[in-house]
Structure formats: structure tokens, C-alpha cells
Amino acid sequence: MMISTGDSQIKATYDAIVIGSGISGGWAAMELCKKGLKVLLLERGRNVEHVKDYPTAMLNPWDFDLRGDTPAKYKAENPVQSQGTNAGNAHFFVNDTEHPYIQQKPFHWFRGYQVGGRSLTWGRQCYRLSDLDFEANLKEGVAVDWPIRYKDIEPWYGYVERFIGVSGKKENLSQLPDGDYLPALDLNCIENHLDQSIRKNSHDRLLTIARVANLTRGWDSRGPCMNRNLCSRGCPFGGYFSSNSSTIPAAMQTGNLTIRPYSVVAEVLLDEQKQKAKGVRIIDTISKESFEYYAKIVFINASTIATAGILLNSKSHRFPNGFGNDSGELGHNLMDHHSAAGAQGAYEGYKDMYYKGRRPCGFLIPRFRNLKGGEGLDFTRGYNIQGHGERSEWMDTRTAGGFGADFKNTLTHPGHWTVWMAGWGECLPYHDNMISLNNTHKDSWGLPLINIDFSFRENENKMMKDISKSSAEMLSAAGFTNIETFNYGKPGGDTVHEMGTARMGRDPKTSVLNGNNQIHAAKNVFVTDGSCMTSSASQNPSLTYMALTARACDFAVEELKKGNI
Amino acid sequence: MIKMNVIFRHLNIIFTITYPLFVNRKKAIQSLLAITAVGVSSVSVYECAGTGKPVSIEALPQKKQLLAELAETIIPRTDTPGAKDAKVEEFIIKMIKEIDPKTQRNFLAGLGSLEKYTIDKYDHPFTDCTAEQKNAVMKHFESKAVYSIGILNKISNKLLGTPFFTQLKDLTVEGYCTSQLGATQGMAYDYIPVKFNALVPLQKNQKAWATK
Secondary structure, three states: OEEOOOOOOOOOEEEEEEEOOOHHHHHHHHHHHHOOOOEEEEOOOEOOOOOOOOOOOOOOHHHOOOOOOOOHHHHHHOOOHHHOOOOOOHHHOOOOOOOOOEEOOOEOOOOOOEOOHHHHOOOOEOOOOOHHHHOHHHHHOOOOOOOOOHHHHHHHHHHHHHHHOOEOOOOOOOOOOOOOOEOOOOOOHHHHHHHHHHHHHOOOOOOEEOOEOEOOOOEOOEOOOOOOOOHHHOOOOOOEOOHHHHHHHHHHHOOOEEEEOOEEEEEEEEEOOOOEEEEEEEEEOOOOOEEEEEEEEEEEOOOHHHHHHHHHOOOOOOOOOOOOOOOOOOOOOOEOOEOOEEEEEEEOOOOOEEEEOOOOOOEEEOOOOOOOOOOOOOOOOOEEEEEEEEEOOHHHHOOOOOOOHHHHHHHHOOOOEEEEEEEEEOOOOOOOOEEEEEEEEEOOOOOEEEEEEOOOOHHHHHHHHHHHHHHHHHHHHOOOEEEEEEEOOOOEOOOOOOEOOOOEOOOOOOOOEOOOOEEOOEEEEEEOOHHHOOOOOOOOOHHHHHHHHHHHHHHHHHHHHHOOO | OOOOOHHHHHHHHHHHHHHHHHHHHHHHHHHHHHHHHHHHHHHHHHHHHOOOOOOOHHHHHHHHHHHHHHHHHHOOOOOOOOOOOOOHHHHHHHHHOOOOHHHHHHHHHHHHHHHHHHHHHHOOOHHHOOHHHHHHHHHHHHHHHOOOOHHHHHHHHHHHOOOHHHHHHHHHHHHHHOOHHHHHHHOEOOOOOOOOEEEEEOOOOOOOEOOO
16 A cells, blocks of 8 residues: 655556545455555544554543543634544544635535544444335335335445444335344343333334344454444454445555545536546645546545535536536535434333443334334334434433432442434435535635535424334333423434435436446446435435445446456 | 434533523523522631632642542442542542643632631541531532522523532533543443343443443
């Protein structure tokens, strides 16, 4: 592997360029390298090396200056990122002041500008989409039809799961297909209690352990997971999958990879005669110099909003409104799951039971709404409920009244069992939920700032009401007390599942990408991050991005061999 | 982004309680404003009297011993270390500098009025109080900070910042529970659990885990 920050050691021409080193870019780099292509991987942020660059990974709470908290100055400079970060992981998120964007409506854009991107801090949930999801737009006449079905992606889901290592349990559900799993982590007694109640009271619901990219045994010379639940600091044990721990080292091993950090892509360059991309122009974020790199194929994996931004900024005679934007859909149809509504409750019982270790995941109640239609609900699509059961500890019991020895006793001993759960719900693709380039404001590198105009609508709001109601009902039926429903009223972006801004489709007039993630009008450009999503489904999406990436890489190399691109 | 971090999640849970009670909000704010008006006027009386002034942020480190005694009253040494053993006062001083301006103002004002209240009542500073006297002073300030109607606390904290006692208790708890002594002796701390065991019978005098 080579890492370069200047132009002297770096060639100008490669077989492939990959833009972005996050969860899908890492996969693109690895797959293309393994297939023998010389790959230039461009990353706008700094390099982060596995283990070496995880400075907080082994720290105790008392090793931090302000324990878990971040300083007031950090919060003031980072009004968005600070809402999702703590002292242990703040260094893996951008500085909001250095990297501004324009919220036309409130939207939290969490970003990780470094090698590995947000794969370092992701939630590690791995769920397959099903034909219930792939067919939904067509059946309901919403937006456009997905150009693929489950059978097209199924082998690639397995391919990815077997490589990254996913722990989980098979449940034989058509709406949430089973994958290839490592042994599942266990549910605790309160979660088992809730599961039994749910299965007893309904034929179409169950509770299962989350399917997560945390290794329950050694895998691909990584792991196993040590059950510290500090994943977002980076794991020195390689206990979970990230680009840094897995795909990038594998790509390096081939000898075909060059990484260029500090390289923000300004535009994709078009070869007007061949109607293909010839390469990219980047700006070195330190020297602010421009460089051009050329390749036979370009994979864009800069993350949904940034990918659309790069393409919109790539203007030419052929593409006056942005690269590949004949349809006018580029930047539109932005989606993010909502995860603000749910319920919590306490349970009097199991007082003699506890657990040991910090399981790095919770549970999942797979989608049970609108599986067949005709349920008489006032919303379409559905949600997966995610949650966790635990005994109250000091972070919960601190609200107890009083002070002194009795208070201390309450604080330092396990309290009652509680369950917290919320629905991760599908968001429909609305044409006017969109990003665009700002014509007046530029960033430090002279690139236009991105406007984000996004809101949840009636269908999402009605679904949130149902999530709270159904969550409370399940808790109540299982004998929980002090049940409270909630809706945190979080803005878009908070679930960090933004997607849809360069959607796949069958018709070049209404979509940006075809069924192989190629730009309709420039077949050597592939987009395989979240921007390709035609609908959001309700599953955490990273596994799907990885599977689509591996599939598109396989296709791209075949097409190269055939001389088609 | 489930469990992205624990603090984030717990902040959310605080908001939680506010939402379902939204209907009562207007009424609650009205009663709160009435209470506030009384509170504000009584503060200005203190200031005119020239005593019980707010402690300045620069002078806060000089109140270390007082803060240590206050924290110890909240989490005393028992068969396990207390707040003073864990040097919670140092954490409080550090955190008050980092806290939102309203809450910082409340804290510094509260600390000043606690000093005055103690001297007026007992003729000696808090640090010289007997255990009973310390408890009585704390009870007084707890009653000033906490409304019996839960929703009022939430709205009050949002409008006026967290009250003195609430903030003192919060920082004491956090400082103690995230300290090495508090986490490893006051509670149970598992640095590298290795395995997750979902079902463990509770041991006699089982301590709660210090981290989630």
C-alpha cells in the first residue's frame, strides 16, 4: 500500500478510482483490488490506522478530563456533531465550524471525515431487505420501482455477511430474510420475558437478538468482541467490522491499493467524446492545490449527501445540471429513517438476576405492520423496533430523591428491570426532500456549500404514533409498569441513515442509476453508497450498501473485460 | 445509531417525560412564572443586604473544601469510599466552568446563599456543621430546587437553568460514579468483560455495574 499526501509519489492514472473510504468505499476498494485492478482510494480526511489511531479505546471513565463529557468550547463549535458524540469518539466526527452546510430545515448531518469514515462509529446492525421492500414502490405507485429484487442481491448479502462476520439468530421470516450468522449473543431475562409474552399474544410478532457485525468468535484474524460496548472509539481487538479493521487491510494485502487522504473531490471529469468519465479533479485539503487523476472506472462512495454534491458540482456541456443528471432527480428523494418514537417501562420481578459484560447490541422486534395489506392502518410501510432490557444503574437511579447513605445505597445497587424500545421506521421518498448546491456560500476549498431541505411527513408522523402505541401495548401485555410513551421529535439525519439522492431505477428519465448502480448516461461511473436507494425500507441500511457494492464491483470488472466500459 | 453513546440516550430519556404532558405545558409555565417572580425578588433582597452574594467563577476553586463537604453529604463514606475520597469537588469545579451560563449562574448564586443561610442559622460555616446541621441545610436547599409536580422541574430547568441543588447532586453523582474509587469500590467495574453472560444470579450485596 502507498499513502500519499502530495503528488510526487503518486501516479496520475489507475484502473479504478474510489471516492470515499467508509463502509461502501472500503468494500469497493477491496473488491476491485482483489480482482487485480490498480485502485486509487480518495479520502477527504486524515488517515486512521487500525488500532494505532484509536487513542481513547482503552481509557477508563476517569481517564478523561471531563469524564464522558465534551468541553463547552467543543459544543459551541460543533452544535450538530456534539449532539451525538462523547469524549471517547468526538475525534471521529467532523468539526461543524470547519465543515458547514445549510439547514433549510433542521437536519443533523453527522459526518466522519477520515479513512474509514463512519464505519468506525456505525451501529453495526445488519439486516437484509426483502421483496416486501423491493416491491413496495411498484405496488403502491410511489416514486419509481426498484430495478432489482431480492434474488438479485441475495447471494451478495451472504457474500458480505461471511466476510464481515455477523452474529445473529435465524428466525425464518419472509420480511426479514435470514443470513449467514456467527453464534448469537444472548437475550437477558427481561428480554426473554418480553419475547415470550409477544409470541404468546400475537402470531406475527417476535423479539430476537439484534444481528450485529460484532464477532462472537475469532473471524478473519479479528476479534472476538470483548463485550466492552465502546465500539465507537475504534476496537483494538477488531471486535467489529470497519473499513479500517477489515476491507482496507485486505485491499492493502493485494499490493494494488493507493490511498490518498486529505483529498476532497471537486468534480468527476467527463470525456465528452466517449460519454464516459475520464477521472476526477481533487483539491488537496492541506495545500489547496488541484490535481487530476484518471481511471477506466470510478466508484463514488462519498456518502449520500456528499456523493450527490460531487455529482451536482460536476458540470459540463453534456451535463449542465450535474453529472448524469438527465432525469433531474439527482439530489432529490433524500430519506432518513425516523427513530424518535417508542415506549419504556419497568418490571417488578427477576430481582435475583443480573448480567455480566456489556453486550454491544440490543434486541429487534422485526416489522409486523403492513405485511399483507388490508390491516386498516392509517399509514403505509412499517418499522422494526429496536430496544434493550437492563437493570437500572446509576445513570438511571441518579434521579431518585434525597441524599446521604440511603441515596448512595440506591445509586450503587442494581435497581428494577427496564425495557426501552423505539421504532426505526421507513421514510417515503419525497421529491422535494432534497439537497442542492448553494450558489453564494463556499467552503474553505472554494466548493459550494450544500443546502439540505428535509422533513418527515404525514406518513412518518402517523407511523410514529403507531410505534409508541404498539410498543406500550406490548410492554403492558408483558406486565410492565410505569409505561411511558415518547416521541423525541428528532429532526432528519438523527438516525444517520441518509439515502436516496441518486436513486436506482429502470428508466433513465426518472432515475440516476440503473440496476447495476451505473449512471445511466455514463456507464463507467458507479454509485453504491446510500444515495442509490430507491426506497428506504426500515432496516438499517449499511449491509445493503455493502452487498450492492460487491455486486457492482463484480459487474464492473466483467464489463471491463468485455470491453463494454 | 442505537446506543451510539449512553449519555446521548439518557439525555433523550429526559426529554421523553416532557412530551406526553404537552397539554399541561401552558398551565405549568404560568404557575412557574409566578414562582419565578417570587424567587427573583428574594435574590435581589439578598444582594441589597450585601451578603450571600454569588460566588465568582474565579473564586470557585477557593470553595473546594465547602464543595467537598457538600458532596460528602450527598454521597457519604460508608463501607465504601465517599465523595470526598473520590475527590468529587475537583470534578465539580471543572464542570461548573463547562456548564451552560444559566446553570452556572444558578450554581454560583446558590453556593453563596447556602453559605449565608448556614451562617445565619448556625453562626458557623457549613464545613463546621454537625452531620444533623448539614442534613438540615441540604434538605432546605433540596426543597427549594425540587417542585413536587414533575413537569415543573423540566420546564423550570429549561427556562431558568438547572437549580443549584439539582446541579450539585448531579455533578456529585457523576463525579463519584465515574471516578476510579466510585466505579471500582462503590460499584462494580468490569474493564474488559471478555464474555457476555446474560443470566447471572445476584450475589449478596451485589453492586451495580458502573458502566453500561
